[in-house]
Amino acid sequence: MKSFEVICKSGHLIDPQTGKRVILMEDHKYTIAGAESSFRAPNEQDIDKILKNSGQKNVRTEKVDADRFKKLLSAGSKLHFQISGVKRGGKEFFPAYSFICIILEDLYVYLKKDRKNESYTDWALSPCKCRLEECMSGGLMITDYLLSNSLNSLFSHTVQYYFPNQRSGSANVFETFSLIEERPGTGLFSGTSTEIRINEKLAILREKVSREYGKPSGAEK
Numbered sequence: 001m002k003s004f005e006v007i008c009k010s011g012h013l014i015d016p017q018t019g020k021r022v023i024l025m026e027d028h029k030y031t032i033a034g035a036e037s038s039f040r041a042p043n044e045q046d047i048d049k050i051l052k053n054s055g056q057k058n059v060r061t062e063k064v065d066a067d068r069f070k071k072l073l074s075a076g077s078k079l080h081f082q083i084s085g086v087k088r089g090g091k092e093f094f095p096a097y098s099f100i101c102i103i104l105e106d107l108y109v110y111l112k113k114d115r116k117n118e119s120y121t122d123w124a125l126s127p128c129k130c131r132l133e134e135c136m137s138g139g140l141m142i143t144d145y146l147l148s149n150s151l152n153s154l155f156s157h158t159v160q161y162y163f164p165n166q167r168s169g170s171a172n173v174f175e176t177f178s179l180i181e182e183r184p185g186t187g188l189f190s191g192t193s194t195e196i197r198i199n200e201k202l203a204i205l206r207e208k209v210s211r212e213y214g215k216p217s218g219a220e221k
Helices: 046-051 151-162 203-212
Strands: 007-009 013-015 068-075 078-083 087-089 092-095 098-103 107-112 124-127 130-136 178-184 192-199
Touching: 007 178, 078 130, 078 151, 098 151, 124 203, 130 151, 178 203, 192 203
Parallel strands: none
Antiparallel strands: 007 013, 068 107, 078 098, 078 178, 087 092, 098 130, 107 124, 178 192
C-alpha cells in the first residue's frame, strides 16, 4: 500500500516533494485523513465556478422569422447521451458512461439566416433549458443534477464537472443525443424497473423537419 502526503491545489492533489499531481484511479478505494477544517460539503458556488471555466458560452439563436422555427420535442422529453471511454495502450483506462437528461422547455430547430433548406444541415438547434437526470451505465453516482441552457453546454458541463481533464467537452449535439422511451418492464439497464428504449437521434428528427418544411398543410408525406 502506498502512502502520499499531498496538498490540494485548484482541486488537484499535488505531491509537495515532486510538485506533480497524484492521479486517483477509477473504482479504487482510498483513505483520506486531514484536519477537520480541511473538509467541507460542496455548494452551488463550487458548481458555478467549474461550469464558468468549462470554456462553453451560452448559445444564441440567430434573429430569424418565426416561421423558420419548427418544434422538435416537447418539454419533459428525455434524451440519452454517452460520454465515450478512454483507452491507453490498448486497454480501457476510463469506461464509457451513459446518461439521461430532461428538457425543461420545448426544443426547437430553426432554418439559419440566408439558408433555403437545401440540406438538413441548414437547420440549427435553439437554446433549451435542460437538466442532467441520471447515469444509466458506467457506475457513476450523480451528486449534482446539472442545469444548462442548451444541450451542447449540458454535455460540456457534464464532462467538465464529472470528468475534468479526462475527455473532450465537444460534441455534435445532433449525433450525440437520442430520444428515449420509457416503458414498464425489467429494465434494459441493471437496477431499473423501467425499460429504456433508445430511439431516434436528434439528427433524424432534424431531417424529418427539413423534408416537411414548406409542404402545404395536409400534403402527402
